[in-house]
Amino acid sequence: MTEAFAHDLGTLHLYSPSGVVMAAPALRRAAKRLQAYGFEVSIDADALARHQRFAGDDDLRLAALHRVAEAAPTVALATRGGYGLTRLLDRIDWPLLARAVARGTHWVGYSDQTALHLGLLAHTKAPSWHGPLAVDDFGRSVAEGGLDEVTPDCFIEAVSGELEAVGFRTEEGHDGLDVKGLLWGGNLTVLCSLLGTPHWPKVKGGILFLEDINEHPYRVERMLMQLQQAGVLAAQKAVLLGDFGGWRKSPLDRGYNVKSMVAQVRAMTSTPVLTGLPIGHVPTKVTLPVGIKAQLVIEGRDALVAWG
Template structure:
């Protein structure tokens, strides 16, 4: 089975052509693509009203395709968290469904991890990564390898100072703002001894620091084995920053937590991104500046 459903759980799709182009490209890559009946709905800034988007999520879960591919992020899943049938989504994962997306989709993935421990995938979004003028070769290749259950590990380069680090734990994470919005709610996954990866977009370094400090002060950072930072992009610097940068933010956080903070993960709101499991048992190893993250395989269709 290689069926793939495009659905819209959060923000409105700006142009139907984006979904159709993504569907065409994914079909050429070997998927049997279908577009959910509500994928192109519009209600305010959402891809349909709350009831329509909730029904779409449950409809996709019942269909249990090989890939449940979110069209885009934006905002909207937070409004649905109290109403989602987590057991239904978990059942689809057990049947082999790969739920894929990033950004606002982080809420769905961490909610499932909190309620049912199901493994999902942080990765591309259909419109953003497959619906544009071009598709990044690495993004496409890693996505295909992950969806074919062949991807076992990812490597990248980090800064000096972590040579010899070896940790094991649950890999989890996603968009920093979305993660912080779930802290203290029933949908928060209480992961201890994990490997936490983070990214964000349109957030100034001071806002990133504030979010990271919230996680630190809540005990989340110290409870992890490692923190891995992806890309933090599309923010505007201010004259009053006076040398305050993302680098100084990371340096400050490293003085506060005992947990190693690594940078360089090729993931975020950028064209070139990897696909990562959320909720899998993983191992992180550093050799010099080379980082390798590997994980256990789970259900195949």
């Protein structure tokens, strides 16, 4: 634990809006770690509920989401992703969630949480945070690799209002790029599933960031091509790609891989497409705002996303 963070960081509520939490010890481990950092941690009463592959049935999870919004903690941190929020989108009280944001709540998560981030942006323009999950990150045991320093430090700085920029290394060819726009994005599969629905934020001139897992590069390419054909990529100032791991090679690939996919995407859009953003289903990840104006600056291979 970074000693600089060993102070009162406000209230943090752990809740389960999506997939079932299979290991209660991991949730307790996450709560203990977060408390050690300085948060006043509470776990929602239904965080460990189970119904099929979900953390409780739809009504139960929706009630938990609204319960957290009414409490308006400093941080509303999802336990895990999976699938489940899409089932709730038509019934979520978006103004209630936005009022929690106005009262100081940071809605944090990634993966399936993308549906909540983008729905909140589409319906209310309220910002949220693409960041770690309780069980997947803070609940990681030593045997699973434990918790690195970057992920919690960045997360804590973000929800404390101290984080104003993140930097990363990208590929050559973008030196001198300097653009401004609304920062938005998340999991590519979830994001594409919202296209054409009332929960899709119609962002023009934005900086779009994307990640995914267990999706073969051709499937990633197909989803990005859908966004291109729908006019989404062309409407952005830049596209930032995070991690796209977990896929299995096929004998049919014959050299086709993530690098090939990125080259194809770049060939079909004039919008700059950058790689290397440290987000996704990986142990080390940064926390980024969703729905806040930001600036992207490239010097050589050094990229900086700033919103301060």
